[in-house]
Amino acid sequence: MGAAALLFTPPDSSASLVLGIIATVTFWAVFGYAVNDVADRRDDRRAGKTNRAAELSTLSWGAFLLLAGSLSLGLSLLWAADAAAPVLVLVGLMLAAAYSLPPLRLKERGAVGLLAGASAQWLLPVLALSSVEPWGWVRPESWCLAFLGLAIGLRWMAVHQLDDASADRKAGVRTYVTGGGRAWHVIVGALLSELGFLTATLWLAWPRSIPAVLALAFWIVQQAFLRPRGEAFAKRLQGYGQAPLAEYYFLLLPLALALGRTRFSSAFLIVAGAFLLLGWGYVERMLGFNFSHRLLRRASPPLP
Numbered sequence: 001m002g003a004a005a006l007l008f009t010p011p012d013s014s015a016s017l018v019l020g021i022i023a024t025v026t027f028w029a030v031f032g033y034a035v036n037d038v039a040d041r042r043d044d045r046r047a048g049k050t051n052r053a054a055e056l057s058t059l060s061w062g063a064f065l066l067l068a069g070s071l072s073l074g075l076s077l078l079w080a081a082d083a084a085a086p087v088l089v090l091v092g093l094m095l096a097a098a099y100s101l102p103p104l105r106l107k108e109r110g111a112v113g114l115l116a117g118a119s120a121q122w123l124l125p126v127l128a129l130s131s132v133e134p135w136g137w138v139r140p141e142s143w144c145l146a147f148l149g150l151a152i153g154l155r156w157m158a159v160h161q162l163d164d165a166s167a168d169r170k171a172g173v174r175t176y177v178t179g180g181g182r183a184w185h186v187i188v189g190a191l192l193s194e195l196g197f198l199t200a201t202l203w204l205a206w207p208r209s210i211p212a213v214l215a216l217a218f219w220i221v222q223q224a225f226l227r228p229r230g231e232a233f234a235k236r237l238q239g240y241g242q243a244p245l246a247e248y249y250f251l252l253l254p255l256a257l258a259l260g261r262t263r264f265s266s267a268f269l270i271v272a273g274a275f276l277l278l279g280w281g282y283v284e285r286m287l288g289f290n291f292s293h294r295l296l297r298r299a300s301p302p303l304p
Helices: 002-008 015-039 041-047 058-079 084-100 111-130 140-163 165-171 183-204 210-226 233-237 246-260 268-278 280-287 291-299
Strands: none
Touching (some): 002 015, 002 111, 002 140, 002 246, 015 041, 015 058, 015 084, 015 111, 015 268, 058 084, 084 111, 111 140, 140 165, 183 210, 183 233, 210 246, 246 268, 246 280, 268 280
């Protein structure tokens, strides 16, 4: 949700300010993923899963977590309009740790785990970003976008737990899904909530949301007329690759918001280019074929 900074910051904000905000969220996410890997080392070993923290010493992963958390908190002090942003970042880092680490380990607290993970990854970052302006976090559009993020996070958390269900059962990890929770109900309910909060956010953030509305219109047309036929909707909804609205959230929305800022500063072309590269996989999915694969085939000499 780092691109949400482009909805909250004043139109004439510099590209360096926006990049600083995005960097804050990036290190926040790095901390969350890293602390989860550290906490899951024993469980992943039981399940036969690769864990990036498994071979690291306590000093190494401790220093990494401290660095990621400190950078996230420290960067927020550079762009925050008041104390709200760093406080929200600190709360988010603590919630991410509580989600993964004992004694709380909210990950294994059923529906509370879903809510905690989604809040740490999506809701709190949006509220923190809205604090780039004084008292920005109390505005209705800030809360609409935050609840949109929460709904996206709940859907992604449920999909993630579905994907990991087999390994979690093998390792004895009792998540919402392995505990018998109905992930399908969460996914469908979250998607319906997303549609409502997305509509409300675009309306409340007008006219800053004009690029976002145009991007949504493009996505709807592409899905209706140009999207290659493939998996059934229900199957897409329970996965990552073809998940509904994924192309909009992770490619078209940030790209459109960045391009909309180029009339104030050409530096945002660099930001837009970075979003395009990061979301290139979604470009390929929208077009229905893999550009990278085709280029590699052309570049590789034929086998004798």
